[in-house]
Amino acid sequence: MQAEAPGAMHVAFADLIDLAAAKVGGKALLANDEFFAPKEAMLEPGRGVFIADKYTERGKWMDGWETRRKRVPGYDWCIVKLGxxxxxxxxxxxxxxFIGNFPEYAxxxxxxVDGDPSAESLAQDVSRWTELVPRSRLRGGSRNLFAVANERRFTHVRLNIFPDxxxxxLRVHGMVLPDWHALKTAGLVDLAAAANGGSVVTCNDxxxxxxxxxxxxxxxxxMGEGWETRRKRVPGFDWIVVKLxxxxxxxxxxxxxxxxxxxxPDRCSLEGIHxxxxxxxFANATHLKWKELLPQSKLQADHCHVFDKELKDVGPITHVRLNIFPDGGVSRLRLFGEPA
Structure with a gap:
């Protein structure tokens, strides 16, 4: 799929979690060149900012990864460890x-790989790498979206830009594939955690x-790293659905x-379904028969609320809905359980 244009159709894979994001542990390990701007910025939140009068001793400051102008044959690259x-x-x-200085292709x-090999060894071992996106034309100042048809598990990616x-x-959207053998021997597992393969399916706000x-x-x-809804001016409550x-x-x-x-939120409750x-x-699935896991319970400010004895045993479930009354923000939700 080529670069996004104004009014373009929404791309489904963009709703999947960014496996490379810095906030989930993604790391830019090594680049052959980062003369103008550091590789680490590629994994930060947002789309980057432009400050017209900001310069460094090497030239114009840019919010991203930028290499020098190439005067010899070749291309530039950066290796990223997925979080x-x-x-x-x-x-x-x-x-x-990046308008007059974006790569022509990528x-x-x-x-x-197992363990934690050095980035230098990964760069040298060309036989390890599988091409997921062939050399493709880019547009400047744009989100360039490319679908990938591959179900294999990967731990690292290498972005190549041509020529500079x-x-x-860089966003790497996909589905988390954890090591379930290791998880099942660790006792209770956080079945909601993104790191273990949980995902947020939808929410109302x-x-x-x-x-x-x-x-x-x-x-x-x-506070910006949590889930927060707008102030509710009509009767009702807010909700979010997590796929375990x-x-x-x-x-x-x-x-x-x-x-x-x-x-x-003033109160919260939890419901589950298999x-x-x-x-x-989920918003219009009125036929679903949610089972109450936790009745409405009072919440406090800036506090981690732990519920165990209060939870109802409804057997194995695949999805959990967190309801908050009437609105507000929740930083994290952890759902520890026994895999079926």
């Missing part, structure tokens, strides 16, 4: 603000904080309102 190993379904090579390769230039952000934040690793660094990494029986839940002090087939439209 969450998994199957890659699409990438976004975003050249936002390609992407990936590999799966700048990339604001994510005005201030995006839905995927709810299941990211670690505690949030600030695998079917399981819930034993403990943690609802963390870290950093939410004047905007935390679905045999995938479902896309």
């Amino acid at each position: 969450l190993p998994g199957a890659i379904h699409g990438i976004d090579v975003d050249t936002n603000h 390609s992407l390769e990936a590999c799966e 230039g700048g990339v604001a952000r 994510q005005f201030f904080g995006t839905k995927d934040n709810l299941i990211f690793p670690g505690r949030a660094a600030n 990494a695998t079917a399981g029986t819930l034993r403990r839940a943690e609802v963390d309102t870290h950093f939410f002090k004047g905007n935390f 679905l045999e087939e995938p479902l896309l439209d």
Whole structure:
């Protein structure tokens, strides 16, 4: 799929988690050139900013990865370790603000390796790499979206740009594929965690904080790293649906309102369901028979609430719905259980 244009159709893979994002542990390990702008910026949130009068001793400051002008044959490359190993379904090579200095072409390769090999060894071993996106033309100042048809598990990617230039952000969208053998021997598993393969399917509102934040690793660094809805001016409540990494029986839940002090929900509840087939439209699926896991319970500001004895045993479930009353923000949701 070629670069996104104004009014273009929405690309489904872009809703999948970014396996390479810095906030889930992604790291830019090595680049052959980062003369004008560092490789690490490619994995940061947002699409980058442009500051007209900002310069460094090497030239114009740019929010992204930018190499020098190439005067010899060849191309530039950067190796990224995925924060969450998994199957890659699409990438976004975003050249936002790079107009006269974007690469003409790009390609992407990936590999799966055990342990923590050096980036130098990965760069030298060309036999490890599998091409996922062939050399493809880019547009400047645009999100360049490319679908990937491959179900293999990968741990690293290499972005190649031809011949040189700048990339604001690299997004590697896909499905997390954890090591379930190791997880099942570790006792209770956080079945909601993105790192274990959990995913946020949908929510009714994510005005201030995006839905995927709810299941990211670690505690949030600030309020902006949680899920937050707008102020509700009509009767009702807000909700979010999490697809568990695998079917399981819930034993403990943690609802963390870290950093939410004047905007935390007054109460929350949890419901679960076991679905045999995938479902896309939860908002209009009135036929679903959700089972109560946790009745409405009071919440506090900036606090990690732990519920265990309060949880009802409804057997194995595949999805959990967190309801918040009437609105507000939740930093993290942890759902510990026994895989079925």
